[in-house]
Amino acid sequence: MTLEWHAPDRAGDGAPGPRKIRVLYVDYSVGFGGATQSISLVFRGLEGVEKFVLTSQEPRIIPLWYPGATVYRFRTVVNYRSLGRVKAWARRVVRLGLAQVIVQKMVAALDILAGSYELLRILRIVRRHRIDLIHLNNGFTPPEAMLAARVAGIPCIVHLRGFPGWRKAAHSSSYRRVARTIAISNAVATSLGFTSIAPTRITTIYNAVDLDRFEEVAGRRDSERIKWGIGPDDVAMGIFGRVVAWKGQLEFVRAALEAMRTEPHLKAVIVGDESDAARDYFDEIKRTIADSGFAHRFVLTGYQPDVTALYHAMDVVVHASIEPEPFGRVVPEGMAARHAVIASDSGGPREVITPGVDGLLVPPRDVGAMAEAMVALARDPERRRAMGEQGYAKAVERFGIRHIAQEVERVYGEILG
Numbered sequence: 001m002t003l004e005w006h007a008p009d010r011a012g013d014g015a016p017g018p019r020k021i022r023v024l025y026v027d028y029s030v031g032f033g034g035a036t037q038s039i040s041l042v043f044r045g046l047e048g049v050e051k052f053v054l055t056s057q058e059p060r061i062i063p064l065w066y067p068g069a070t071v072y073r074f075r076t077v078v079n080y081r082s083l084g085r086v087k088a089w090a091r092r093v094v095r096l097g098l099a100q101v102i103v104q105k106m107v108a109a110l111d112i113l114a115g116s117y118e119l120l121r122i123l124r125i126v127r128r129h130r131i132d133l134i135h136l137n138n139g140f141t142p143p144e145a146m147l148a149a150r151v152a153g154i155p156c157i158v159h160l161r162g163f164p165g166w167r168k169a170a171h172s173s174s175y176r177r178v179a180r181t182i183a184i185s186n187a188v189a190t191s192l193g194f195t196s197i198a199p200t201r202i203t204t205i206y207n208a209v210d211l212d213r214f215e216e217v218a219g220r221r222d223s224e225r226i227k228w229g230i231g232p233d234d235v236a237m238g239i240f241g242r243v244v245a246w247k248g249q250l251e252f253v254r255a256a257l258e259a260m261r262t263e264p265h266l267k268a269v270i271v272g273d274e275s276d277a278a279r280d281y282f283d284e285i286k287r288t289i290a291d292s293g294f295a296h297r298f299v300l301t302g303y304q305p306d307v308t309a310l311y312h313a314m315d316v317v318v319h320a321s322i323e324p325e326p327f328g329r330v331v332p333e334g335m336a337a338r339h340a341v342i343a344s345d346s347g348g349p350r351e352v353i354t355p356g357v358d359g360l361l362v363p364p365r366d367v368g369a370m371a372e373a374m375v376a377l378a379r380d381p382e383r384r385r386a387m388g389e390q391g392y393a394k395a396v397e398r399f400g401i402r403h404i405a406q407e408v409e410r411v412y413g414e415i416l417g
Contacts (some may be wrong), residue, residue, distance in 0.1 A: 019050075020048055020049055020050040021048060021049050021050065021132050021133070021412055021416065022049075022050045022052065022129055022130060022131050022132050023049050023050070023051060023052065023131070023132065023133055023134070023135050023412070024052045024053075024054060024122070024125060024126065024129075024131045024133075024134045024135070025039060025051065025052065025053045025054070025069070025135045025137055026053075026054045026055075026122075026134060026135070026136050026137060026138075026142070026145040027039060027053060027054070027055040027056070027057065027066075027137040027138065028055075028056055028075065028079070028080070028136075028137070028138045028141055028142050028145075029055070029056060029057060029137070029138060030056050030057065030058075030079055030080070030081040031057075031058070031061075031081075034161065034207075034329060035137055035138050035159075035161050036057065036061070036065050036137075037065070038161070038184075038207045038208065039065075039137050039159075040064075040065040040066065040067070041207075041208040041209075041210055041401050041404070042208055042401070042404055042405050042408055043066065043067050043068060043069060044067055044401050044405075045208070045401040045402040045403075045404065045405025045406070046405045046408065046409060047405070047409075048409050048412075049409065049412070051066075051068060051069035051070070052069060052070045052071075052072070052125065052129055052131065053066045053069045053070070053071045053072065054072050054073075054074050054122065054125065054145070055071060055072070055073060055074070056073070056074060056075045056076060056079050057073075059073075070129070072121075072125060074118050074121060074122075075114065075118060075142065077114075078110055078111065078113075078114035079114075080141075083107050083110070083111060086103070086107055087103070087104065087107060090103040090104070115142060115143060115144040116144070118142070118144045118145075119144040119147055119148055119151075122134075122144065122145060122148035123148050123151060123152060126148065126152045126154065127152070131152075131154060132154060132155075132416060133149075133154050133155040133156065133157060133179070133412065133415065133416065134146075134148065134149045134154065134155075134156045134157070135156075135157045135159065136156065136157065136158045136159060137159050137161075138159070138161065139158060139159070139160050139161065139162065139164075140158055140160075140174040140175075140178075146158075146174065146177070146178065150177070155178075155179035155180075155415050155416070156177075156178045156179055157178065157179060157180050157181075157182060157411065157412075157415070158174070158175075158178045158180075158181045158182070159181075159182045159184075160181055160182065160183045160184065160188055160189075160192065161184050161188075161326060161327075162188065162326045163187075163188060163191045163324065163326060164191060164192055164193075175192065175201070175202075178201070179201070179415045180201055180202070180203060180411055180414075180415055181201060181202045181203070182202075182203050182204075182205050182408070182411065183202060183203070183204050183205075184204075184205070184206060184207055184326055184327040184348070185204060185206065185326060185327050185347065185348035185351055186204050186351055187324060187326065187346075187347045187348055187350070187351065188204075188326050188327075188348075189202050189204050203407075203411055205404060205407045205408060205411070206327065206332075206348075206352075206398065206399060206404065207327050207329055207332075207399070207404070208399055208400065208401045208403075208404035208405070209329070209332045209333055209336050209395055209399040209400070209401075210308075210336075210401060211336055211395060211396060211399070211400050211401070212401075213308050214308055214311070214312075214333075214336040214337055216308075217308050217309040217312060218312055218337075220309040220312060220313075221309075221312040221313055224309050224310060224312065224313035225313045228269065228299050228301065228310075228313065229299060230267055230269070230299065230313060231267075233265055234265055234266075234267040234315075235263070235265045235266050235267065235315045235316070235377075235378040236267045236268075236269055236299075236313060236314045236315050236316075237256065237266060237267070237268055237269065237314065237315065237316045237317075237318055237342075237374055237378075238268075238269035238270075238271055238310065238311070238313075238314040238316075238317055238318065239252045239268075239269070239270055239271065239272075239317075239318045239319070239320055239330075240271045240272060240307055240310075240311070240317070240330050240333070241271075241272050241330060242272055242273075242274075242275035242278075243270070243272050243273055243274045243275060243278060243281065243282045243285070244274075244275045244278045244281065245278065245281050245322075246321060246322055246323045247320065247321055247322075248320030248321050248322045248344070248364070248365075249270055249272075249281075249282075249285055249320065250281070250284060250285050250288065251320050251322060251365060251367055251370065252268070252270070252318055252320040252370070253268065253270075253285055253288055253289060253298075254288070254367045255320075255367045255368075255370035255371040255374060256268035256298075256371075256374065257288075257292050257294055258367065258368070258371035259371040259372075259374040259375045259378065260294050260297055262375060263374070263375050263378045263379065265378060266297065266374060266375075266378050267297050267298075267299065268297065268298050268299070269298075269299040269300075269301065269310075269313075269314065270285070270298070270299070270300050270301070271301045271304060271307055271310055272301075272302075272303065272304075273302050273303040286300075308333075308337075311333060311334060311336070311337035311339070312337050314334075314337070314339055315339065315377075315378075315381075315384060316339055316340050316341070316342060316374070316377050316378075316384060317330060317331075317333075317334030317337070317339045317340075317341045317342075318341070318342045318343070318370070318374075319331055319334075319341065319342070319343035319344060319349055320343075320344060320370065321344050321346075321347070321349075321364065322344070322364050322365045323346075323347075323364070324346040324347030324348075324364075325344070325346070325347040325348050325349055326347060326348055327347075327348035328343065328347065328348045328349040328352070330343075331343050331348070331349045331352045331353060331359070332352060332394075332395050332398075332399045334359075334391070335352075335358060335359075335388075335391030335392055335394055335395040335399075336392065336395045336399070337388075338388040338389060338391065338392045339384070339387075339388045339391065340358070340359055340360070340377055340383070340384045340387035340388050340391065341353060341358070341359035341360075341387075341391060342359060342360045342361075342362060342370065342373045342374065342377070343359060343360075343361055343362075344361070344362065344363070344364040345361035345362060345363055345364065346364050349361070352394075354390075354394075357387065357390050358387050358388075358390040358391035358394055359387060359391060360373045360376075360377070
């Protein structure tokens, strides 16, 4: 799909004519995360778009995650992360309530000043490159990017990658003003609560999965299993992601221990490291394993920069979040590795898995139900294989990079006519 956009001559330097759509992507992320990874994959599939990026990312990340784009940096000092650290410092160090209020007011004022400066920069970029629309990659933020679109008279798209939570009321007016909101799952779309206002202004587009990369490393299964001490008779069940309480690694450990009492071949693998100051939580996980009598049947890989080959080393992939997951990238990535998936029955994973066909769904926090699912799949290799093949077919059909990019391009075309 090639988008031919008969663009207005905003710059006054020539007659309007057909060209690629010029999109300014605003990636208000600091440090690598799912939002940056997701837009990076989409970039690789966009064929009808000339890409410009405004990002808060560190310079070392930029060459890796914005292929084929003209990149500008913004909010490099005053951003959500640095402001959050100042607020946290004030709560720890400043004892007087009035002093804390003063610090918060100063932080808010600094944020406004930074936003005003960046507003002018965004407008210059829009005019210089004759940008056709602005695509916010991190929800309804930063506000200066949305305001720049309104001042410049061009459409603004918001990519909503999480549940709005306490910000829902604040998002109501923003939702009305943007041309389209893209939600990464139906669960996220409905949680916004504004679809009755203008249902045609919200579209669900799932995150993409790099299927080619999964195919490239498929042959490393045996070497990865040897590397991590997974034997040929072991049934490896792996959980992937940041080790933080809501991701449910502790519930995964408890379910695995219960399953190990009746299933001697089961081996549990935790891929990831502590995150968001979750050291106490990870320590509890390690103590639970050490005191269980089954420590030799657990593998803790720590942080791994590329986990694709590790997916192939598993026999089952487990998603154990105890809170609804906006999308749950682990689920389609497990499918891309041709594995059966056990996942919490909530949020995005509920939309992706067809129970009994390509995976199993269990109630969140239900350790007993997860243990039963582990044992059932550990004892039935043919069922695991069949589910894995069905899951792979679904991943190819629904989560390929080019397919997701075409969905995004379709939204652009609808908005620009």
